[in-house]
Amino acid sequence: MRISISDVAAKAGTSISTVSKVLSNAQGYRVSEATARRVRKAVRELNYRPSITARQLRFQRTDTIGIVVPLLTTPFYVDIIRGIQEVMWENGRTVILGISDEDSVLEQRHLTMALQRRVDGLIVAPARNNENANLYDELKDAGIPFVFVDRCLPDYEANYVGTDNREGAYRATRHLLAQGARSICYIGGRGGITALVERFSGYQKALEEKGIEVDPSLVGGGIPEEIDQAVRRFVAVRPRVEGAFMASYFYLQAALPALIEAGIRVPADLPMVGFDSVFFSLSDETDYETTRAITAPLPTVIQPRYEIGRKATEILLADLSQGGTEMFRQIRLTPQYERIDPDGQ
Amino acid sequence: MRISISDVAAKAGTSISTVSKVLSNAQGYRVSEATARRVRKAVRELNYRPSITARQLRFQRTDTIGIVVPLLTTPFYVDIIRGIQEVMWENGRTVILGISDEDSVLEQRHLTMALQRRVDGLIVAPARNNENANLYDELKDAGIPFVFVDRCLPDYEANYVGTDNREGAYRATRHLLAQGARSICYIGGRGGITALVERFSGYQKALEEKGIEVDPSLVGGGIPEEIDQAVRRFVAVRPRVEGAFMASYFYLQAALPALIEAGIRVPADLPMVGFDSVFFSLSDETDYETTRAITAPLPTVIQPRYEIGRKATEILLADLSQGGTEMFRQIRLTPQYERIDPDGQ
DNA sequence: TGATTTTGCGAAATCGTTTTTACAATTATA
DNA sequence: TATAATTGTAAAAACGATTTCGCAAAATCA
Structure with a gap:
């Protein structure tokens, strides 16, 4: 029973392409002000919101990234996620979240799930004792950008943001x-x-x-x-x-x-x-x-948790807009110290 | 560059409808074993996975529910989410998560976002001092089922699962x-x-x-x-x-x-x-x-947090399969006690 | 007034699926 | 041997959006 663009078109007495043009209000289109008003009125009255699903199909991107973290029971990853969410919000994107429970197999399941959902990219804090290197290789081959946060696979080349x-x-x-x-x-x-x-x-x-x-x-x-x-x-x-x-x-x-x-x-x-x-x-x-x-x-x-999340997302978005760079970035943010004199001795 | 069903069809030398039939391997369809083998081979070699996005558009459901909770910095909602995730997994569905930060406005933004993503339903722990009653009314009108967990709006009729x-x-x-x-x-x-x-x-x-x-x-x-x-x-x-x-x-x-x-x-x-x-x-x-x-x-x-999550999801899925019941269920699960003699005095 | 440009709008293609329908080719029946 | 039933396959419609293209009508110019 959800209203679609054709319902709006019908109510406004116009075609769906016109409705689309009014809504996207890009410069190149020519729509008379009178028609535009009718369309906007119909949109308002029907409380119409374009289907993101249809958009995704059309644009071949989901504006969604997948996050997989090992656990949420400490504030650590919660804060990283907050940082990620923030940047994603600012860019009108969304996030889907998986918890691997420090289990390599579960991690893989979450990643596969995310890929099936056609996420644009991934941010992952891999589980300890990780055995998914081949899976991450596949991601590289498929051209799906991803960034490791906090943890990285040993001797593995990939984007990474963490603490120094x-x-x-x-x-x-x-x-x-x-x-x-x-x-x-x-x-x-x-x-x-x-x-x-x-x-x-x-x-x-x-x-x-x-x-x-x-x-x-x-x-x-x-x-x-x-x-x-x-x-x-x-x-x-x-x-x-x-x-x-x-x-x-x-x-x-x-x-x-x-x-x-x-x-x-x-x-x-x-x-x-x-x-x-x-x-x-x-x-x-x-x-x-x-x-x-x-x-x-x-x-x-x-550890600068929030900043780790933000930075990782920025790198991912950059990769996304440039269509996947071949250069991997490894960023180590400076930690802070509580009750430790960092310059001590 | 992602491979679609038509790539498979081309490789197998058949039509896309045949590929679809082989993959769905429902009983009603008639496909010769020879063709099916060719198709399966092509699927394997191309490592093809159907686009969930296209499926969503076709089926008019996303197999996704939205969760909105006020915070994640205590294990309370984390455990509820774990319960939700578990049941959703078992049913091959996914979850998208929003954190409202106890802010009614942010809650609304998350809900609108979720709706735009065409989630099938919602599980919400509303923010304190909530002013979104009208929004929830809209959900009812739109026939989108939702369940409150832990908290409920005062004097508001809706599905609810929480502690007694x-x-x-x-x-x-x-x-x-x-x-x-x-x-x-x-x-x-x-x-x-x-x-x-x-x-x-x-x-x-x-x-x-x-x-x-x-x-x-x-x-x-x-x-x-x-x-x-x-x-x-x-x-x-x-x-x-x-x-x-x-x-x-x-x-x-x-x-x-x-x-x-x-x-x-x-x-x-x-x-x-x-x-x-x-x-x-x-x-x-x-x-x-x-x-x-x-x-x-x-x-x-x-509070039986994990069970609250499970129960809420079960109610939501039931509503979903029955196409939205008019009956709201209010469930209060029995708490446990630590260092309190529940039968005391 | 007739030719040309501009304006406003709609038809159609596309994205990747599923499913219904139609149509051959083959097999079974009279 | 015709005819009917069965089988295997493909073409087409639908889901909801965007965007290109074409075509009228209106406006401008000669």
Whole structure:
């Protein structure tokens, strides 16, 4: 029962092409003011809105981009999405959203779905341990532009917008060093996605600058169980670990219970720095216990989430308008620091 | 450069109608096995996928629904969306998402956008202080089914799925009464959206059952500044308030700073119950301070968020398949309780 | 007044599907 | 062997828009 352009034409007593011309009100068309008025009146009275679907078919573009993120339960990706939405709005476009749940297979399903919907382009934060490189190759072949945000596949050439992870991790580690810590553990893994590789590299750089060799037995990561075990090993080490670098909220959250169990409060007993916030619900028993072991707001590297979203969208739109450039852009935005002196030491 | 059905037809040496028939492989059609094989081969080799856009135009339905929620910064709506997505997946449909930021105008923009995209239906958690009733009337007139989740416009007839707010608030208030509290403040407002009206009503019911009249001077709500002022009044009251009912995380979050400033720890110094969790970032100075004033996990009413999403979608899909029923369904799901004895006293 | 330009509008093609209808060619029936 | 029924395929219409092109009517010019 939806009204179409022909209903408007009928009511205005004109042809559909005339209606279209009035509505697009481009310069080249010649429509008399009297007719235009009739058309506009009919449009108003019928409350007519052109079908985007028909437009899409005609123009061969959907003015829609697909977003796939691993999760929404922290504000991190929510803010990135907000940035994306904002720019898309400004350009009269829309967004469809998929949540991969850190699962490579689900990610693929979302991407295929989006492609079937003929999205113009994609913005993706790939799941950890990603195995979709061939899928992204297909996108390149098909000429569908996409931009990775926050994370990128290792050794993979593509558009990317994220934080300057190496720099952030470097500064954060220096913060620990400045407090006199020398044996500093790294919890975060070193592969799967580039962000972690880069953070490890920043950690390493800061240590080596001080002539400290990275101790492999102080590096841990993986799934929560592995992290838990790694932390148990670290706290048993003698002499005791003097600082901890947590590569993200994910690792921090997984590591805290083991620390608490060992009676270690942070940052009082163990200086600690992290990337981005970790969130606690104070209705949750476990979370409540955990917060008790935290003695002061944690120093943290703050990622420019909103800006990452905006920048990624701008790159995508640029690619779109230029019909897919062959040049890939890799952009690392400068992080901010909370309770870390970035120029410290 | 995307390949269409006619490319397949050309490659298979047949007509596009034959290709379509092979692909839809419905029973009624008669296509020889030899032709079908040729077509399938061509489809495989060209990696052809039918254009959803063209299908949409043909079928006059998009297999898409629009979701509009006020915010995504708490897990509440995220979980509802997860429930919606799940059911939509199972039915091979997609979702487009808008965030209204608690702004009636933005909500309207999102809804209009969704309509222009010709979504089949809508699931909406309306913004507080909503002024879009006429817009929703238009939806009814246009025969576009929609379901409210969590919140509903006051005195407005429409599909609705949410928590049994009155019951939840009733039980929560009884919990405070069971602890001996008699003068209990209510922070949450009483209008704008039905959830709050119902929660106030449950609070009132529990009090009146004990022969306690609601004291209007102990009721506060509104924007964060008003809440802050209300709390300051409450804590100054003598004899001192003995319990606090917080209508949602929003009010809890807004109220805590004033409580802390007054040196009141919760629930130790002031028994408190709330609806759903409040989240804190322990990298945030303010949040950190706030958590120090909380002496134990807070008792809370837990809303069945995931189920709300599922149920709402089921109702919408039912409406959709029946071509829009005239009967509106109002469903209130039973909440769960954390640290509240629901049968208490 | 007759020829030419301008103006206003509509018919038709197009985008990629699905589905109905029509039409051959083949097979079965009388 | 005609005729009827069946089978395989293609042509065409429809969905709702945009845009090119052509054709009248009106306006301008000679």
